[in-house]
Amino acid sequence: MLQVPAARGACLLLLLARLGAFFIPIRLNQIELCVTAIISFADMGSDVFSISVNYRDGNIGLASALLATVLLSMSFQILFVVVAHRHHCKRRLMLEILFVITGVKPFVDTWRILNGTANAGGSISSKQERVGCEVAEIVCESVPTALMQMHDLLGATKLSIATVFSILMSCLSIATITTSMFFDFDTDPVGRSKSPMFYGVVPDSTIRKLLVKVRCSHRLHVPQLA
Numbered sequence: 001m002l003q004v005p006a007a008r009g010a011c012l013l014l015l016l017a018r019l020g021a022f023f024i025p026i027r028l029n030q031i032e033l034c035v036t037a038i039i040s041f042a043d044m045g046s047d048v049f050s051i052s053v054n055y056r057d058g059n060i061g062l063a064s065a066l067l068a069t070v071l072l073s074m075s076f077q078i079l080f081v082v083v084a085h086r087h088h089c090k091r092r093l094m095l096e097i098l099f100v101i102t103g104v105k106p107f108v109d110t111w112r113i114l115n116g117t118a119n120a121g122g123s124i125s126s127k128q129e130r131v132g133c134e135v136a137e138i139v140c141e142s143v144p145t146a147l148m149q150m151h152d153l154l155g156a157t158k159l160s161i162a163t164v165f166s167i168l169m170s171c172l173s174i175a176t177i178t179t180s181m182f183f184d185f186d187t188d189p190v191g192r193s194k195s196p197m198f199y200g201v202v203p204d205s206t207i208r209k210l211l212v213k214v215r216c217s218h219r220l221h222v223p224q225l226a
Helices: 003-023 026-058 060-084 092-101 105-113 126-157 160-187 189-194 207-223
Strands: none
Touching: 026 060, 026 105, 026 126, 060 126, 092 105, 092 189, 105 126, 105 207, 126 160
């Protein structure tokens, strides 16, 4: 039954991609970067909302555990940012840390990548910085919060909309971010030129890239929800 909606979704995205080839002067990877940043921000927002709801309902244990995962993810991202920008001035470093704390770091990294803004003076590129922060978010926040809330939901006597929404956003974030990282590295022109035997799984055609991405995301998030 899950294959039917997926097939319909793939057909719809295929149609939109063909129309976009004529009316939208933007590449598929640029759209993918923007969507990934939005989903990442929405995932953190849903976790914060779920924490507040659980505290309000008296579920202190779950709320504290969820808060710990969010703080752990933020701590690792800040540590990664400090390492990446340790050669910059203190004002620039504090600004980068503020981006992490406010949750807008995915948008900042996406803007830098789309505009080709080099991380001048930094230890790593903007693309590598984005991947590092996304890995910290998945490992420390998205996966643990999804598992803990699923466990709590199975034993709950009352369905919590906030919990369900947070679980859905975490699963969507995991599927989208992991697929995005795979695409970023596999479609990197430098990587393909240096090691064509390792890179190049994703075809060069825009339509085929879109279909592969839909299939990968479907395979990643449907088993989590099941």
